Amino acid sequence: SLELVPVRFPEHQRAGVLTMPGVLAIRAHSVHPSPILRGVFVQRDLACEDPGDPGDAGTPAPEVIDPEMTNRARTEAATAGTQCMSCHQQINPLGFAFENYDALGRWRLTDNGEAVDATGQVTLTGGETLSFAGGVDLAHSLAKSVQVKNCYVRKWAQVATGSTLSGDEPALQALAQDFEAHDSVRDLLIELAASDLVRFGLGRGQP
Numbered sequence: 001s002l003e004l005v006p007v008r009f010p011e012h013q014r015a016g017v018l019t020m021p022g023v024l025a026i027r028a029h030s031v032h033p034s035p036i037l038r039g040v041f042v043q044r045d046l047a048c049e050d051p052g053d054p055g056d057a058g059t060p061a062p063e064v065i066d067p068e069m070t071n072r073a074r075t076e077a078a079t080a081g082t083q084c085m086s087c088h089q090q091i092n093p094l095g096f097a098f099e100n101y102d103a104l105g106r107w108r109l110t111d112n113g114e115a116v117d118a119t120g121q122v123t124l125t126g127g128e129t130l131s132f133a134g135g136v137d138l139a140h141s142l143a144k145s146v147q148v149k150n151c152y153v154r155k156w157a158q159v160a161t162g163s164t165l166s167g168d169e170p171a172l173q174a175l176a177q178d179f180e181a182h183d184s185v186r187d188l189l190i191e192l193a194a195s196d197l198v199r200f201g202l203g204r205g206q207p
Contacts, residue, residue: 013100013107015136016143018042021105027102035075035095036062041095047140048151049125052087070111072099087187093120096137150176153188160198171196 017023027037032190039052049122069077075095079088100106109116118134126147132138142148152177154167165172175195179188192198 009107010192011135012134017140018139018142019098019101019135020112020120021101024098024101024105028105032061032062032074032104033098033101034073035072035099036079036088036091037095039091039093039095039100042138043090043141045155046148046151047091047124047145048147048154049090051068051091063109068112070114070117072096072111072117090122097119099106099136146180147171149180153179153192155193156188157195157197160192163199165197169197 015160021163024033024038027041029032041048043051062071062078065074065077075092077094079085097118097120099111099116099199100108119132120138121129123129124145128145128147130138130141130145132141150167154165154172157172158165158173175188175191176196177190182188
């Protein structure tokens with residue numbers, strides 16, 4: 001019979017939702033992990049940044065480039081064009097942070113016989129510069145980021161109001177300031193429920 005048992009991963013390998021195998025696996029291709037899919041997820045859903053429209057890049061997908069190269073090298077080659085890098089200079093570093101995880105989200109130290117390079121640096125639109133060496137390091141950096149915290153508040157408010165918020169609503173900014181000060185998800189949800197966004201439907205454009 002199948003028996004489920006708890007497993008404790010080494011702290012340098014896993015830290016929260018971002019490094020869960022399931023979260024990583026659904027943002028990968030059938031054989032190789034996808035730094036682009038993983039980077040876009042962090043940029044769009046955690047930092048509330050627009051990754052840009054890929055349009056018709058006109059370049060081969062990273063996974064079909066030279067199979068002897070590392071996954072990171074293939075991605076860099078596929079996105080090296082000037083038109084591509086206008087967006088990928090933000091996307092790629094965030095995705096490369098997860099190169100220690102294969103397409104199934106399993107931990108790995110090498111890729112095609114080469115040591116995995118999961119280092120990177122990115123400057124968010126709000127001006128914060130994040131430097132990291134791996135998914136765990138990135139997760140800790142994101143947890144400290146003011147922009148990411150503001151995005152977290154905005155996402156909760158959008159769920160509560162059923163509306164896409166711009167981020168500059170006074171009630172939303174007040175919630176973000178309180179969350180930054182108290183760092184409590186429980187308090188955030190209580191304050192959100194009592195906020196003007198919910199009470200008066202301000203998030204839905206009502207008076």
